[in-house]
Amino acid sequence: MTKTFLNCVLGLMLVVMLGHTGAAMANVSMLKTWSFDHPTYLHDHPFATKHLLVQVSEGDPARWKVALNMTQQVLIYFGQDNLQIVVVAFGPGLKMLLKGSPVATFIQSLNAEGVEFDACHNTMQAMAKDGHLPELVPQAVIVPAGAGRIMQLEQHGFDYIKP
Secondary structure (H helix, E strand, C coil): CCHHHHHHHHHHHHHHHHHCCCCCCCCEECCCCCCCCCCCCCCCCCCCCEEEEEEECCCCHHHHHHHHHHHHHHHHHHCCCCEEEEEEECHHHHHHHECCCCCHHHHHHHHHCCCEEEEEHHHHHHHCECCECCCECCCEEEECCHHHHHHHHHHCCCEEECC
C-alpha cells in the first residue's frame, strides 16, 4: 500500500469516529498496520520539507507546556505547510495525552494545525487498571511503542528534540 493511501484510510477512520456520538470514541491506532520501514501519519503533509519529532517522556505538566509551546513556535516559524511535526509521548509523559489532561485544549489546537500526537501502547498497557487501558484525548494516535516510533521517524529523516 502507498503512504498516501494509508494516510487516506487513517483520515477516513478519524472522520467516521468523529461522526459518532454517545459511546466513548476510540482512538486511531497503528497497532495492526505498523511497519517500521513504511511509516504512516494521521495528517498528510505532501509539501513539508522539514520533519520534526518531539519526545515527551516526563510526567510534569510544566514540561508538557514547554514542549507544546516550542512545537507551536516552530510551526509558526516554518509554516504549517512546510513542516510535519509528530509528538511522541511515552512513560510518565503519556499522562499528557490522557483524557482530562491540563493541556488537552492545547493538544486539540495543535492537532487542528496538523501536529500528530502519538501515544505509546506499551505504556498504556503498563497503566491499565483492571484490564482497562487509560482513556486518551481524541487526538491521540496509538502506536505500538514510543521508543520504536522515535527510531522509525529518525530513520525516515525526522529531526529529534526533547525539550
